[in-house]
Amino acid sequence: MTAADRPTILVVDDERINRCVLADLFQNEYRVLLAKDGPTALRRAVDEKISLILLDASMPEMDGYEVLRRLTADERTRNIGVIFVTGQIEDEDEERGLLLGAVDYITKPIRPLLVRARVRNHLKLVHQREELERLSLQDALTGISNRRSFDHAFEQACRHIERSGVPFGLAMIDVDHFKYYNDRYGHGAGDEALRKVAHVLAAAARRPYDLVARYGGEEFVLLLSSGDNFIGMLEKIRAEVALLGIVHEASEVGHLTVSCGGVVASVESARKPADLLAQADNALYQVKKNGRNAVLVHDTSK
Template sequence: MYIEKVGERTLADCKVLIVDDQASSRLVLETLLEDTVACNSVCSGMEAIEYCKHQTPDLILMDVSMPELDGHQTTALLRKKTSCAHIPVIFVTSSSTDEEESKCWESGCVDFVEKPVNACTLRNRVKSHINHKLRNDLLEKLIYIDKLTGAYNRHYLDDYLPRLIKDGLRNVAPLSLVIFDVDHFKLFNDMYGHLDGDSCLWKVSKTINDALLRPMDKLVRIGGEEFLVILPSTDIEGAKSVTKRLLETVFDLNIPHADSEYERVTLSAGLAVKNANDNKTIDYLMLEADKNLYTAKTSGRNRFTAPTSTPSSKVETQGAPIKLTGLG
């Protein structure tokens, strides 16, 4: 999530994911909702899980009876993923027994509709649940979003990071953190003034967020000019690749900074990685990333340091495109 203005999203901006193994059923649901909300569709539970890794629908219409993974199993798997747990699921079922209804609720759905689907019922239930989600999203923004930069704030970090640690242990997946800050930012403020300083932070934050390619990757402002990027299911090589792109993207903004040795705004960054089989705590992980940030800054800035990088990896400023060298 990244916002420029709070509360701008409407029903027309939302997307519904339809999950059904029958092409005719998908077509019926899409046709019934086409005047209400944008829809995408997939034909299996596994495709739904893969879809949600890269995009976050506002609501899922889930068929219950599907081969391999049925609707209940698919929803249970989505609920285990921190980035997907908040997505409301409406089951579409041909059974109206009390047993089936109870099973739907126990699986974590917010509602269900019976087949054959009544058009009026479907539209109104979809609208009702999406509007409820929009209100919750707005509340979350007011609580968790830094007003100046649009990035997440420390409150969000305190709630989100522990859940990711648990996800990594459960899924046997690494978690990478990147702490970065704007080089010579105090000098920037002294020369250009605090209004331009605020504008600089906003541009850097938006640019970094736009460069993050997965909805699960999060940008958090943890200090004045200091930010944290959280990269779930990302090993050290993946974290290096992402950090390289982030530093290059900010370098390419070419925000003038006369008191910088690079004559533009640049970033320094430090990386840390927690593998599922190690016992690193959140505090240790943050401290490790912060120490690597310090190394990057004392090594000349405009570069990053990873746990195995010696020396720190610098953004070249000659020629195009800019690239990183010296990866350990």
């Protein structure tokens, strides 16, 4: 695990000595950030990728309960686990913290071994949840993004495009005669072919807001954040899939091919993602109708 992969713990306490004790306890194992009051803690929780917050319940001005309430109210921070750290040992306080959504409760003076064990347990749960989240966004067969992930990322990418002011490209890419391929060569071979096609597509999506996903059975979607030479990019993909040389006797050309239908879209059209998908889909339909293994792009950016 590199330093950058280490989980980040945010220690929030108004007393410097407490922050130091907890920082010392964890800094060898985790990345530790410190905050001396509620507002600083809330800011850092938004700005940084925090796995767990150790939160002092008793602080002047904004106490830990209020910090927790605000963390829970904000969708950007509501999933961060919070362990309350407090000098109070009344059951009522414990109850109040847990009811507000704290995952655990630790009383001062802290017992280092106990605190370390509890933090480790919670981080293990955080890691498992993140892993599940990651898997839920991935297409299990090809390893690229799945449709759910694409739909979410597509909206984000559209917002980025609106800011960037650069026309962009969106394409639907479909494996030709895939049903016949599966029937003739079996589902194992079909899966392998889809993996290879996905690999070709993934290599084309290189910039931060480029996206590629398996959209359905043998259908993929590709978004390139610049529409420059989009037809050329799709032609290259089409040619590379053909060059894989996957034998497909039922195909007109004897090997596996793809059809690509796309749109080069103006920045304004990024406001209507669903329309763009429909336009790309329409172009793909025309390619299929005209005999497949080809590229058709509507340029609506001009």
